[in-house]
Amino acid sequence: MQTTELDPTLSQTLLDARKAGLTLVIGNKNYSSWSMRPWVAMTAFGIPFTEVRILLDQPDTGSRIAEYSAAGRVPVLVAGEMTIWDSLAICEYLAEQFPEKHLWPQDVAARAMARSVTAEMHSGFGGLRSAMSMNIRRHLPGRGRTPEAQGDIGRISEIWEECLSRFGHHQFLFGEFSIADAFFAPVVMRFRTYGVALAPALQAYCDRMQAHPAVARWVSEALLETETAGIHDDEIDRAP
Ligand SMILES: N[C@@H](CCC(=O)N[C@@H](CS)C(=O)NCC(=O)O)C(=O)O
Numbered sequence: 001m002q003t004t005e006l007d008p009t010l011s012q013t014l015l016d017a018r019k020a021g022l023t024l025v026i027g028n029k030n031y032s033s034w035s036m037r038p039w040v041a042m043t044a045f046g047i048p049f050t051e052v053r054i055l056l057d058q059p060d061t062g063s064r065i066a067e068y069s070a071a072g073r074v075p076v077l078v079a080g081e082m083t084i085w086d087s088l089a090i091c092e093y094l095a096e097q098f099p100e101k102h103l104w105p106q107d108v109a110a111r112a113m114a115r116s117v118t119a120e121m122h123s124g125f126g127g128l129r130s131a132m133s134m135n136i137r138r139h140l141p142g143r144g145r146t147p148e149a150q151g152d153i154g155r156i157s158e159i160w161e162e163c164l165s166r167f168g169h170h171q172f173l174f175g176e177f178s179i180a181d182a183f184f185a186p187v188v189m190r191f192r193t194y195g196v197a198l199a200p201a202l203q204a205y206c207d208r209m210q211a212h213p214a215v216a217r218w219v220s221e222a223l224l225e226t227e228t229a230g231i232h233d234d235e236i237d238r239a240p
Pocket residue numbers: 027031032033034035056057061062072073074075085086087088
């Protein structure tokens with residue numbers, strides 16, 4: 001049987017990552033909302049990993065991501081001989097691999113709802129994404145309020161209210177920190193950048209999220225970044 005080391009189609013970079021245990025390939029911490037989710041989940045749950053950061057919107061971004069995944073997107077998790085791309089697939093894989101860490105809520109009803117709101121976040125809220133892209137270091141209160149973004153803010157508020165009152169007991173969405181919170185972490189950062197006014201209970205949730213050590217570490221590392229991704233900042237400057 002041919003070993004993977006002899007497979008000429010695999011890049012040396014990927015082969016090196018395979019030897020390093022879990023390797024999470026991410027984009028800029030300031031901009032990459034998709035990367036933030038598994039990074040925050042892995043950090044919050046104490047799952048050790050090696051981080052590889054690939055700058056977005058650079059001439060070599062595509063070729064560097066292609067060394068890890070043909071899907072051409074970050075995040076990517078390299079786990080031994082497996083490559084897992086897409087933030088939700090990565091978190092589901094981790095939940096399976098570390099069942100004792102309870103990345104999803106333990107209660108079946110809470111878990112069903114956590115999966116539903118995580119999937120809704122994963123596949124929706126295009127209005128918020130396009131008009132209020134994540135840019136942690138900027139402060140742009142009032143910007144990006146398109147009707148679609150306003151609608152998304154309303155729906156997210158409704159989700160948070162329901163989760164916090166039914167399951168959250170004034171802590172995280174389902175009480176203990178879970179994948180669902182990791183998925184909404186970039187929304188918390190968007191609400192901060194764009195100065196979205198929230199009901200007190202929801203603002204308190206955002207404050208708790210920003211105080212969570214994993215989120216706080218991502219944000220402090222984002223603020224140390226000096227690179228800019230032209231497309232993202234230009235989009236913000238043109239936003240209504
Ligand atoms: N559905 C994917 C979306 C990933 C995604 O769109 N990632 C962006 C960065 S946040 C990306 O890799 N863009 C490639 C590029 O800018 O060249 C996921 O959940 O991981």
